[in-house]
Amino acid sequence: MSDQTVANSSGSRLVSSWGAATRSWLPAVILLLATIGIWEAVVRIFAISAFIIPAPSEIARSLVAQWGTLMQATLVTAGEILFGFLVSVVVGIAIALVIVRFDWLGRALYPLVVLFQNVPKVALAPIFILWFGYGLAPKIGLILVIAFFPVTLSMLAGMQSVDRSLLSLMNSVGASRTQILFRIRVPHSLPNLMAGTKIAATLSVIGAIVGEFAGASDGLGYVIQFASTQLDTALVFAALLLVSVLGIAFYYAAEVLERIMVPWAPKFSHA
Amino acid sequence: MRVETIRAAGGGRPAHIRHDDLISAKGVSVVMARQLVLQNIDLSVPKGSFVSLIGPSGCGKSTLLKVLAGLVNPTSGSVSIAGLSPVEAARKRMIGLVFQDANLLPWKNAVDNASMLLGIADKSLSRADLRARGQEMLELVGLGDSAHKRPHELSGGMRQRVAIARALALDPAVLLMDEPFGALDAITRDSMGQSLLEIWQRTGKTIVLVTHSIDEAIHLSRHVHVMGIKPGRITESLDIGLPYPRDLSVAEDPEFVRLAVQLRTMLRASHQPGGVS
Numbered sequence: 001m002s003d004q005t006v007a008n009s010s011g012s013r014l015v016s017s018w019g020a021a022t023r024s025w026l027p028a029v030i031l032l033l034a035t036i037g038i039w040e041a042v043v044r045i046f047a048i049s050a051f052i053i054p055a056p057s058e059i060a061r062s063l064v065a066q067w068g069t070l071m072q073a074t075l076v077t078a079g080e081i082l083f084g085f086l087v088s089v090v091v092g093i094a095i096a097l098v099i100v101r102f103d104w105l106g107r108a109l110y111p112l113v114v115l116f117q118n119v120p121k122v123a124l125a126p127i128f129i130l131w132f133g134y135g136l137a138p139k140i141g142l143i144l145v146i147a148f149f150p151v152t153l154s155m156l157a158g159m160q161s162v163d164r165s166l167l168s169l170m171n172s173v174g175a176s177r178t179q180i181l182f183r184i185r186v187p188h189s190l191p192n193l194m195a196g197t198k199i200a201a202t203l204s205v206i207g208a209i210v211g212e213f214a215g216a217s218d219g220l221g222y223v224i225q226f227a228s229t230q231l232d233t234a235l236v237f238a239a240l241l242l243v244s245v246l247g248i249a250f251y252y253a254a255e256v257l258e259r260i261m262v263p264w265a266p267k268f269s270h271a
Numbered sequence: 272m273r274v275e276t277i278r279a280a281g282g283g284r285p286a287h288i289r290h291d292d293l294i295s296a297k298g299v300s301v302v303m304a305r306q307l308v309l310q311n312i313d314l315s316v317p318k319g320s321f322v323s324l325i326g327p328s329g330c331g332k333s334t335l336l337k338v339l340a341g342l343v344n345p346t347s348g349s350v351s352i353a354g355l356s357p358v359e360a361a362r363k364r365m366i367g368l369v370f371q372d373a374n375l376l377p378w379k380n381a382v383d384n385a386s387m388l389l390g391i392a393d394k395s396l397s398r399a400d401l402r403a404r405g406q407e408m409l410e411l412v413g414l415g416d417s418a419h420k421r422p423h424e425l426s427g428g429m430r431q432r433v434a435i436a437r438a439l440a441l442d443p444a445v446l447l448m449d450e451p452f453g454a455l456d457a458i459t460r461d462s463m464g465q466s467l468l469e470i471w472q473r474t475g476k477t478i479v480l481v482t483h484s485i486d487e488a489i490h491l492s493r494h495v496h497v498m499g500i501k502p503g504r505i506t507e508s509l510d511i512g513l514p515y516p517r518d519l520s521v522a523e524d525p526e527f528v529r530l531a532v533q534l535r536t537m538l539r540a541s542h543q544p545g546g547v548s
Contacts, residue, residue, distance in 0.1 A: 166374040168342050172361045173392040173441070183391070187378050264377040264421055 054234035059241065062234035070223065074242050077208050077219040080136060081250060084143025085204040089197055091144060092151025100159050101181055113152065121145045125214035134215050143207030147200040154196025158189025194258035201254040205247040293318040293445060293477045294339060299348035301334055308334050310502035316479055321471055323480045323492040327542050331503025332481045336449050339479065340366055353444060364392050367438030369448040373430035375422040382406050382418035385436040392441060408436035413466060428459040445477040452487070461519055464491055472516060485534050489527055490517060497537045501544030507537045
């Protein structure tokens with residue numbers, strides 16, 4: 001029977017995938033190392049003062065010297081990001097579900113949610129400090145207002161893109177709205193939702209740092225601000241490096257989550 | 272009219288002509304967005320028969336199928352399926368639907384997809400019951416050994432077989448199919464048509480097929496209704512006298528060739544708008 005042939009033999013490709021991955025990463029690694037080398041050379045040759053642009057070696061030295069402080073600050077910031085991210089995802093999903101399930105509430109809520117997106121949320125940071133003090137709460141609040149929107153929007157897009165004829169099939173057997181929501185719309189929205197979640201992960205890092213800038217006594221944002229007032233630019237760069245590492249870590253954690261949650265998606269960005 | 276449920280299991284029930292109509296549409300008109308989509312359709316589908324609706328795009332053949340399925344309400348006229356309205360019939364699991372897109376759930380395997388609608392229609396069935404029924408239906412459509420494959424591991428034709436299994440799992444009295452093989456290549460299309468004929472003869476279901484393929488309509492159906500455009504209406508009806516069981520070699524039969532010529536002529540005429548209805 002001619003329709004029973006399936007093109008799905010990835011066995012031989014798996015063998016060479018490591019080699020292919022190395023080859024695809026290699027140019028980026030070479031460029032990075034070259035940039036660091038040139039940076040180091042330029043700073044030394046032109047004797048640029050360390051509080052304007054520290055040499056990479058200077059940053060590394062600062063990183064080692066302040067390791068204990070930096071690690072402690074990293075942990076604090078990572079905790080804020082993780083907590084804020086989780087709250088954003090939960091709230092973002094809840095808003096999307098309410099909008100889709102309850103027509104009336106949805107029509108009331110959706111325009112307000114979109115309108116709220118035009119508020120420059122970074123500017124809310126001082127107000128949150130005023131309301132919630134200097135602890136964890138204002139950072140979580142700030143991450144939430146920054147990061148929930150892509151979650152809500154992506155999940156809505158996924159839930160609303162269900163094929164009409166699939167809905168016809170469901171309606172023909174008398175499926176309820178709740179059944180259609182949880183059996184079809186929610187699982188169908190997962191690939192979109194995970195894309196929104198990755199954006200939220202990145203925004204959560206921004207939210208945490210902005211929250212710490214506005215008022216904190218700990219965390220990498222605080223270290224950056226404190227170090228810059230001391231003209232310890234090497235420490236600023238060291239903290240920046242750790243913030244970036246955190247950002248990458250959270251992004252990849254979200255991607256791993258995606259592979260677990262959406263195993264049926266045909267393919268991913270790497271792999 | 273008495274509703275007789277026809278079991279899919281075994282049997283090899285011959286599809287003989289019955290004179291009672293399972294579906295009868297009388298004076299059905301549909302107006303959508305101020306356009307007359309269907310005008311005064313009279314259609315009767317005898318129980319156990321295989322009926323095709325063929326016509327140019329825009330003739331409303333898909334809309335007519337949706338009216339029969341209870342998905343579109345006629346503006347005027349009435350439809351009865353074994354004495355019930357289409358919506359009532361659908362709630363009693365008497366209607367199985369197959370569309371051009373298989374619309375399988377990518378997160379479920381073939382057997383769970385096949386039993387998905389049945390699970391919603393009949394909440395009393397256990398997971399094991401559903402699995403067993405899904406497996407039985409996959410075997411009926413020739414996919415018994417692909418039960419655990421996800422849709423992305425199946426070819427287009429296989430996905431459409433799962434969609435047919437999903438419709439049959441409801442044990443419907445009638446199978447309404449809207450260009451089910453329209454997205455498949457010619458060879459796959461032929462073999463799917465042949466499989467559908469075999470399924471029809473084994474289960475004794477009543478089938479209404481929307482198609483734009485002349486060969487498919489003649490190969491499969493007992494009655495063909497030709498539809499015309501502006502407004503959508505049935506312009507001609509043709510009985511296909513070729514004996515069953517038919518296989519693909521039926522296309523070489525002189526009668527097939529004669530019918531194809533006749534149907535082509537009718538279709539050409541149906542492209543002219545207006546006309547008497």
